[in-house]
Amino acid sequence: MKLESYFTTLGSLEEQKRLDIISNNIANANSPGFKKDSVHFSDVLGEVSYTSMSQGPIHQTGNDLDIALSGDGFLSVQTDQGILYTRAGNLTLNNAKQLVTQDGWPVLGKDAPISIQGKAKLRITEDGQIFDGDNAIGSIDIVQFPPDVSLKKAQNGYFEPQAAGTQPEKATNCFVHQGALEGANFNLVEEMARMVQTTRNYESYQKTIQNSANLDSQVISKMSG
């Protein structure tokens, strides 16, 4: 096989992968706290996907158990796979009145789940303290990772540190907005533009493969003729 058809085939596969990632971004348009991925191809077989941790848009919902984080923080969640981290703040209560995510895993306060009796109006302050009326009943543990720690996506909107066991630190520059949610952080127009680009790149790869095949058949027919 000639080298050019090898490269163009690899290129086509890369473009398919790029479309896979774009489609996952777009499919998650309604997932609160979703962070977009992008893939970068450096040289042959050199590929890296990045998750952009940029702030998503915050929109009001008016629901007392919705919280949006602005800044670099995460909520700590006690799951069956250990403590995972999320920015999806569409919280709810379970039958034991604990503050849980939509999957039912408890959101951690200071190392323990948070119980909410809900006798009066629930209020969550900017630094994550929870008040039932005027009584302080706990605070949500908002954590952050140092810039050199990279995170990977676990399923269902959770993140985990790349190196297992990395401990986060207390978030210093993160605010909690009660009654609001953080939307997915991608720009639809940008993703569409990237999708068009992907399709066109793919098209040129296919054209190159075709040309190369045409050349081969011409050579074969000339030699044999």
Next chain:
Amino acid sequence: MRSLWTAATGMAAQQTNMDVIANNLANANTTGFKSSRGNFEDLMYQTTVPAGAQNSAGTTVPTGVQIGMGTKTSSVEKLFAQGNFTETSNPMDLAIQGNGFFQVLRGTQQVYTRAGSFKTDQNGNLVDASGYALQPQVSIPKTAVATSVDSSGVFTATDATGKVVQTVQITLYNFPNPSGLQSIGANYFVPTPASGNETNALPGGPEGMGTVLQGYLEASNTNVVNEMVNMILSQRAYEANSKVIKSADEMLQMANNVVK
């Protein structure tokens, strides 16, 4: 290509979202209706290049490649925000200002509702719009000409001379997690393992059940403007997902056309 399926999960999610929005809007005038919200989250990720692996140049891959598989509906959650109060001046209409529910006996099943448009049946019992009796039962004597309910839920019936002929305490109920209640239609909710068991308390007490308002009904808590905005967003997201399918299809078509 994964993207076909990924985009399909996105379209399915938007369809669910639209169904939820449609039901909220359809019930914009339903007394005691609580709107719902679809919650979505990303599916699992396929790690094609694990971070920390060695690449061909002998260095360590810093972040790897993770490709997501789309989205899924994690839950459709009922939002128990207080609805607006509509004044009806009907003494049998009761609204709850707070978190509680009325308990109604539907056949043999105890069900819970916030729709307080009560009436009296032929035996003088207080029943809801579907004819099921409020619990604990409130009976109004035949001699009663006027009824009143105070904010702490004490139901009082007086006769023509102004003498009190009946007083009944109305009890309210609540659950550890009201969002986990199951809607069974006709404004009724029934408990599930997720909602927890009911607790009862008197209106106006420290348990946060809320107070009872006579002569008012609680309107649906659907916010029509918000639902409209969500509908537009949902439609656009659906469209974007369908464009992804189209692009993926075009790419497959090109690949097929290489060999003629």
